[in-house]
Amino acid sequence: xxxxxxxxxxxxxQEGDSAVxxxxxxxxxxxxxxxxxxxxxxxxxxxxxxxxxxxxxxxQRIAVTLNKTAKHxxxxxxxxxxxxxxxxxxxxxxxxxxxxxxxxxGTQLKVEL
Amino acid sequence: xxxxxxxxxxxxxxxxxxxxxxxxxDSQVTMMFWYRQQPGxxxxxxxxxxxxxxxxxxxxFVIDKFPISRPNLTFSTLTVSNMSPxxxxxxxxxxxxxxxxxxxxxxxxxxxxxxx
Numbered sequence: 001x002x003x004x005x006x007x008x009x010x011x012x013x014q015e016g017d018s019a020v021x022x023x024x025x026x027x028x029x030x031x032x033x034x035x036x037x038x039x040x041x042x043x044x045x046x047x048x049x050x051x052x053x054x055x056x057x058x059x060q061r062i063a064v065t066l067n068k069t070a071k072h073x074x075x076x077x078x079x080x081x082x083x084x085x086x087x088x089x090x091x092x093x094x095x096x097x098x099x100x101x102x103x104x105x106g107t108q109l110k111v112e113l
Numbered sequence: 114x115x116x117x118x119x120x121x122x123x124x125x126x127x128x129x130x131x132x133x134x135x136x137x138x139d140s141q142v143t144m145m146f147w148y149r150q151q152p153g154x155x156x157x158x159x160x161x162x163x164x165x166x167x168x169x170x171x172x173x174f175v176i177d178k179f180p181i182s183r184p185n186l187t188f189s190t191l192t193v194s195n196m197s198p199x200x201x202x203x204x205x206x207x208x209x210x211x212x213x214x215x216x217x218x219x220x221x222x223x224x225x226x227x228x229x
Binding site for chain 1: 144146154155156157158161171172205207216217218219220221222223
């Protein structure tokens, strides 16, 4: 089955700096890669996703890049703000959220003032 | 988007007892997923609930411990049976409704279970 590794497990940045979280996956058949943000005590919320036919996707301060050959994908957050502090999970699946998601281990992001 | 109502939101249970968690969705979905999130950990898929057929369980999870019902296209239950403290976790249901494109997975608010 699919295995998703995520690094780093914790990340501390100064407000305004950029943050990068990296994931690798094992199953070359996976073609959908979402990123979820989970604030303390709340449900995971999708922040951005990418399909395997696209190399990069951007939404305001958030971007995701995908290297299908290397089976790597990364989340980039620019101009970080305190409200970006949360746990971020990457995931991989075949065909999308309508199929089961395999999650990475999570990254605790802390944005310091 | 999708509106997913999950209950109870939290419970404290005695070891050896069972708890049934309900998940109600505001639109029809083919598959409903049940995840477990142990304290400070990631989400792990327990099983996929399909309407009209037996649930499909992931490695390490068995039907006797986590029986699932799926009586219709908008509702599912997960039972945690014969609970032990190791079952203390957050349990979340998830769907990816066609009404929202069928790709994005939405989560219920979770059920925080503590077994004492």
